[in-house]
Amino acid sequence: MEVIPLGPLGRAVRFVALAGGLAFTLVPVLWVASLALRPAGAVTFPVSLLPPSLTLENLRTILFTDLGIGPRPYLNAAFYGISCGVITAIISLMGGYALVRYDLAFGRALLLVFLALNFLPAAARLIPLFLLYVQLGLYDTQLGVPGPRRWHAGSCCRWRCRGCSWSRRSPSSTAGTRSRCRSS
Amino acid sequence: MLVLLPYAGALLFSVTDGRLITIGTLPRLVGLSNFEKVVSSTGPEFGLVVAASAVFTLGTLVGSLGLGTLLGLAVTSLRPKLRGPLLALLLVPWIIAGVVVGYTWKLVYDPQIGLANAMLVPLGVGRVAWLLERWPAIAALVVANVWAAYGVVLLVVSSALTNVPQSLILAGQVDGAGTLTIIRRIVLPNIRRAFLLAALVAVVSGLNVFDLIFVMTGGGPTYQTETLALTMYRLTFRRGDIGEGAAVTVMLFCFSLALAIVYVWSWQREARKWR
Numbered sequence: 299m300e301v302i303p304l305g306p307l308g309r310a311v312r313f314v315a316l317a318g319g320l321a322f323t324l325v326p327v328l329w330v331a332s333l334a335l336r337p338a339g340a341v342t343f344p345v346s347l348l349p350p351s352l353t354l355e356n357l358r359t360i361l362f363t364d365l366g367i368g369p370r371p372y373l374n375a376a377f378y379g380i381s382c383g384v385i386t387a388i389i390s391l392m393g394g395y396a397l398v399r400y401d402l403a404f405g406r407a408l409l410l411v412f413l414a415l416n417f418l419p420a421a422a423r424l425i426p427l428f429l430l431y432v433q434l435g436l437y438d439t440q441l442g443v444p445g446p447r448r449w450h451a452g453s454c455c456r457w458r459c460r461g462c463s464w465s466r467r468s469p470s471s472t473a474g475t476r477s478r479c480r481s482s
Numbered sequence: 483m484l485v486l487l488p489y490a491g492a493l494l495f496s497v498t499d500g501r502l503i504t505i506g507t508l509p510r511l512v513g514l515s516n517f518e519k520v521v522s523s524t525g526p527e528f529g530l531v532v533a534a535s536a537v538f539t540l541g542t543l544v545g546s547l548g549l550g551t552l553l554g555l556a557v558t559s560l561r562p563k564l565r566g567p568l569l570a571l572l573l574v575p576w577i578i579a580g581v582v583v584g585y586t587w588k589l590v591y592d593p594q595i596g597l598a599n600a601m602l603v604p605l606g607v608g609r610v611a612w613l614l615e616r617w618p619a620i621a622a623l624v625v626a627n628v629w630a631a632y633g634v635v636l637l638v639v640s641s642a643l644t645n646v647p648q649s650l651i652l653a654g655q656v657d658g659a660g661t662l663t664i665i666r667r668i669v670l671p672n673i674r675r676a677f678l679l680a681a682l683v684a685v686v687s688g689l690n691v692f693d694l695i696f697v698m699t700g701g702g703p704t705y706q707t708e709t710l711a712l713t714m715y716r717l718t719f720r721r722g723d724i725g726e727g728a729a730v731t732v733m734l735f736c737f738s739l740a741l742a743i744v745y746v747w748s749w750q751r752e753a754r755k756w757r
Contacts, residue, residue, distance in 0.1 A: 302559045302651065302669060308661045315556045316568070319549065322629065323572055329597050330586050344600035413742040415489065416686075425718050425728050426491030432505060 489735060495728035502722035509725070516729035520717075526705035535689065535709040537620055538627070542688030545628035547681055550635025555665065557636070558643040569640065576633025584697025587626035588613070591698075598622075613699050616706035623707060627694055631687035635680040642676030643669065675752050682745045689738070710734050 304312060329347055334356050336349030360366035397405050431437040496516055498509035521528050553572060557565055575583065590597045591612035599609045612622045646669055654664045670677070692711040695701065701708035701716065708716070710730055718727030 302555065302661060302664060303655060304559055304661055308559075312556045312559060315552050319553045319556070319572060320568075322549075323575055326586050326590050326597070326629065327574060327578075330589060333589065341595050343595055344603050345595050345597065346600075347597075410742055410746060411486070411739075413746070415486075415738075423488045423492075424715065425495060425724055425731060426488035428718075429491065429495075429505065429724070430488070 489731075492728045492731040492735070495724050496732045498725050498728075500724035500728070502718070502724060505724075512725065516725040517733070520713075520726055520729050520733070526708060530705065531708050531710060531713050534620060534707055538624060538691070538695075538707075538709055539685055539688030541620070541624035542627045542631060542691075543681065543684045545624060546632040546635045546684040546687065547677075549628060550632040550680060550684075551639050551677075553632070554636050554639030554643055555669070558640050565640075569636070572636055573633045575629050576631070576637075578630070580630065580691070580693035581697055583626060583630045584694045587622070587629070587694075588698050591622050614703055616703070619699055619703070619707045623695055623698060626698065627688065627691055630694065631684060634683050634687070638676050638680040638683065639673060642673040646672045675749065678745070678748060678752065682741065685741065686738075689734075689741075 325347070329345075332347060332349045333341060333345070335352050335354070337351060337353045337355065340350055361368065396402075397409065402408070428437070495509070497511055497513060498516075499512045500509035557568055557572070560568065578586075589595070593599060593609055593611050593614075596612070598612060602608075602610065610618060613619045650668050650672070651664055654668050659667065690711070691709070692715070695707060695709060695712055696715070699707045701712040710733065714727045714730040714734070717723050717730060
């Protein structure tokens, strides 16, 4: 069932909006993909959206020859992504649970600070983290890579974990807390 | 502690004369002079940076809120079977890393091989140097950032739209309301809270952007597209002045805190209305 019922004119406007939105969204991606898949020397102005012929030569050069980057960046991305996810999930779950489970006097203020921190550009953490990394000897090491991202994602995830824990908090658990029951 | 440590560090460094070349030594306290230097800076003027940040953020807010809401309304008025695949396609830019978005749009705006100029050829318009003048560059950056950021607005708005009570819309129809009246009088007031969140996310995505501008223009031409985040980076890592860079960080933090307070306050006010 449609949320908003539309007449013929409304359907036409919807079609135009969706077609325009899809074109705006997908054309830049498809165009870059078409640049990657066209032969070297076929990139001359005006560059068409569709390549004159398809080739995987550029991808082969990038991945499997000495001129390319090899698989290392992909391994780095996997290490970086997985470690960020795991560390952020563990710390944020603990922090979010504690904030919702215990009615801390400064809990709301702390959540507000977490929210504000989430609004800050990742670049704003660069200075102190850079100095901290230099002091700890983690600067320019693979081990130190997940850290800055974790700092960025942490506050946001803690806020969401708190919201999620709050919505899942059962009435009996709330009643227990109100009756001064201990978590153990 | 873990989260607040970097910010406490930034606050501390903002009142010192810390420099990158003397990183191992203890910096001296200099009070608020770093803030004074940043505000009275002439190369570029601080007002120019604030204006670029404001225009960029406002452009992102208007663009992503408008496009996200329009597409949200269009997608939710489709049959449920079509919604999922269409949403997945429309959310593609949102999942792409900022640096990749930057390089994609840098190619699009390239004066030699760019798609933007190629599209202007049939219209009889000559090649435009999109990223080499202040206002075309800011407009180009706004379009790129709207492309990257409208997905989250679309997601928030379309999920809120599915929760609008169908009975209200049917009642409006029975009373003879047209589609536009239903949208204006029933749908939009019902998604006001989600709209507030979407607006906030759009503001943040405008204010927060660093990687996209860094890749596309690097703040150039001659600081014309430099935002506060880029100023912080330039002062710290190019000029080596940690104190002044940290002062910009603290300013950004205060502004973000003010935004968070306004958001929570208006969210609570809205919540009270619904109780």
